Amino acid sequence: xxxxxxxxxxxxxxxxxxxxxxxxxxxxxxxxxxxxxxxxxxxxxxxxxxxxxxxxxxxxxxxxxxxxxxxxxxxxxxxxxxxxxxxxxxxxxxxxxxxxxxxxxxxxxxxxxxxxxxxxxxxxxxxxxxxxxxxxxxxxxxxxxxxxxxxxxxxxxxxxxxxxxxxxxxxxxxxxxxxxxxxxxxxxxxxxxxxxxxxxxxxxxxxxxxxxxxxxxxxxxxxxxxxxxxxxxxxxxxxxxxx
Ligand SMILES: Cc1ncc(COP(=O)(O)O)c(C=O)c1O
Numbered sequence: 655x656x657x658x659x660x661x662x663x664x665x666x667x668x669x670x671x672x673x674x675x676x677x678x679x680x681x682x683x684x685x686x687x688x689x690x691x692x693x694x695x696x697x698x699x700x701x702x703x704x705x706x707x708x709x710x711x712x713x714x715x716x717x718x719x720x721x722x723x724x725x726x727x728x729x730x731x732x733x734x735x736x737x738x739x740x741x742x743x744x745x746x747x748x749x750x751x752x753x754x755x756x757x758x759x760x761x762x763x764x765x766x767x768x769x770x771x772x773x774x775x776x777x778x779x780x781x782x783x784x785x786x787x788x789x790x791x792x793x794x795x796x797x798x799x800x801x802x803x804x805x806x807x808x809x810x811x812x813x814x815x816x817x818x819x820x821x822x823x824x825x826x827x828x829x830x831x832x833x834x835x836x837x838x839x840x841x842x843x844x845x846x847x848x849x850x851x852x853x854x855x856x857x858x859x860x861x862x863x864x865x866x867x868x869x870x871x872x873x874x875x876x877x878x879x880x881x882x883x884x885x886x887x888x889x890x891x892x893x894x895x896x897x
Pocket of ligand 1: 698700701702727729730755756757758764767768769
């Protein structure tokens, strides 16, 4: 969606390259910024669809390597390890840094279409001038404020989802698959011989995963303990790990 939205606003979009294992080291981010020379650096952490975390050292290195805006899409921040500092802690003193979040994931409130960002007040003011019109209705904003007032209940599932995500990561290797470490609410796993086939076989057992056309991978969202058990036993039933 980010590349599509950039296109719709006449903004050139250039993809950077991640390291092996989908990480972005500080050296890599600096090298990519020097290669592309962008006005705006867009980093996704934790990343979708890989779940890969984004180190604060990488964000700092990106910020120091550009005179432009550094935008961190932290849609999955609530699923990060709680002992890890998140990108918000980097805002003081970095007036070109923007951190965005959404109520679609941890708040399970995707239908409301509420995203938000934290940044220096001057950046927020500038964005008010260029944002697309009609982006958030008054009703949506009222619903978001009500949801925030009940953040405890709205976020109640986060710990269970994180536990089930970690369980998926622990149990998939025994079925012959190789999960990548995830700080989001899903797990990307490799070692799938024929992702289209395994996707269809799982669907036949009422389990819907995502096939994002990354060779030999599928992505599964963590759910409740019962849903996760159903996914794991369905996958054990259909098999499909590369030899
Ligand atoms: C990394 C990332 N950012 C943003 C979004 C969009 O969230 P929203 O529902 O607020 O548009 C998604 C949705 O999948 C996402 O994966």
